[in-house]
Amino acid sequence: MSVGKEMPRVIAISSGKGGVGKTFFSVHLADFAAAQGQRVLLLDADLGLANVDVMLGISAKGSILEMVRGEKSLADLIVRANNRFDVLPGGSGLYELTTLDATQQQVMLDQMRSVSSQYDLVLIDAAAGIGDNVLYFVSASESALVVLTPDPTSLTDAYALIKVLSRQRGVHRFMVLVNHAEAFDAQVTFQRLLSVADRYLDVHLDFVGCLPHSADVRSTIQKQSLLQEQDAPLTKQALDEVLGSILSRPRDQGRSGGLQFFWEHSLEEGMNMDVDAEETSSAR
Numbered sequence: 393m394s395v396g397k398e399m400p401r402v403i404a405i406s407s408g409k410g411g412v413g414k415t416f417f418s419v420h421l422a423d424f425a426a427a428q429g430q431r432v433l434l435l436d437a438d439l440g441l442a443n444v445d446v447m448l449g450i451s452a453k454g455s456i457l458e459m460v461r462g463e464k465s466l467a468d469l470i471v472r473a474n475n476r477f478d479v480l481p482g483g484s485g486l487y488e489l490t491t492l493d494a495t496q497q498q499v500m501l502d503q504m505r506s507v508s509s510q511y512d513l514v515l516i517d518a519a520a521g522i523g524d525n526v527l528y529f530v531s532a533s534e535s536a537l538v539v540l541t542p543d544p545t546s547l548t549d550a551y552a553l554i555k556v557l558s559r560q561r562g563v564h565r566f567m568v569l570v571n572h573a574e575a576f577d578a579q580v581t582f583q584r585l586l587s588v589a590d591r592y593l594d595v596h597l598d599f600v601g602c603l604p605h606s607a608d609v610r611s612t613i614q615k616q617s618l619l620q621e622q623d624a625p626l627t628k629q630a631l632d633e634v635l636g637s638i639l640s641r642p643r644d645q646g647r648s649g650g651l652q653f654f655w656e657h658s659l660e661e662g663m664n665m666d667v668d669a670e671e672t673s674s675a676r
């Protein structure tokens with residue numbers, strides 16, 4: 393599905409607590425959209441250990457600094473995954489963006505301008521938590537997807553992330569996905585988050601679905617491959633339902649500035665955050 397000159401949709405996948413399935417959903421969402429005919433770029437904005445390149449068995453081809461020095465183009469850094477979608481691996485040094493000077497930023501933006509028109513969907517696999525870089529990437533995106541589990545600490549950390557993004561970064565709409573949960577538990581978890589968010593924050597939370605804990609997921613990750621229909625039909629069906637539900641959400645017209653907007657916003661935005669734990673505990 394090509395959208396011509398329209399800017400790509402940009403979705404950031406984030407979480408309060410780590411290890412909840414962000415990278416798992418990011419790579420599968422990328423593949424799912426690509427299978428629908430969308431041109432997809434997945435940015436690995438997390439420099440932690442078990443990330444996109446590891447999950448897909450790919451490796452980085454250079455760094456963003458090489459690009460701003462003119463030694464490589466952005467296109468040189470992009471790696472094709474599963475023969476279907478593109479990845480800009482974390483090893484490419486996305487964090488170095490914050491240290492670029494004005495000339496380097498201009499090079500970066502020019503490159504992004506030419507690359508952005510080639511995609512319909514850009515996914516950003518953000519790091520866990522409320523670090524500056526997470527806030528950067530999520531607030532510059534068109535849509536924010538927050539992944540959590542029924543674990544109380546995951547719930548309070550998701551609340552803390554939503555709180556900081558809404559109060560300090562002007563992000564007021566969130567898609568919420570509950571992982572490691574059957575439908576009932578997922579609803580209970582979502583309702584807990586919703587009730588405290590409704591009480592204290594000016595946000596709109598949109599439940600997009602859940603995925604039960606499954607041994608199929610673990611074995612898939614160990615094989616550095618994507619979950620296949622023939623290996624685990626039920627899990628694949630449940631996963632595809634969530635992914636379809638995310639993509640069926642209408643675009644946020646107020647924030648649909650595409651990739652170019654994303655980079656400009658990321659580079660211009662100041663870094664300033666101060667979180668207090670006040671209501672965070674009431675999410676428990």
Ligand SMILES: Nc1ncnc2c1ncn2[C@@H]1O[C@H](COP(=O)(O)OP(=O)(O)OP(=O)(O)O)[C@@H](O)[C@H]1O
Nearest residue numbers: 410411412413414415416520604605606609610613
């Ligand atoms: N529904 C599930 N059932 C079973 N295992 C799962 C499920 N979802 C994710 N996992 C497992 O949890 C592990 C962590 O997932 P993943 O790496 O996607 O989390 P993450 O949020 O990206 O972590 P980090 O914060 O470290 O980047 C993976 O190895 C994966 O096997």
Ligand SMILES: [Mg+2]
Nearest residue numbers: 414415442443
């Ligand atoms: Mg991850």
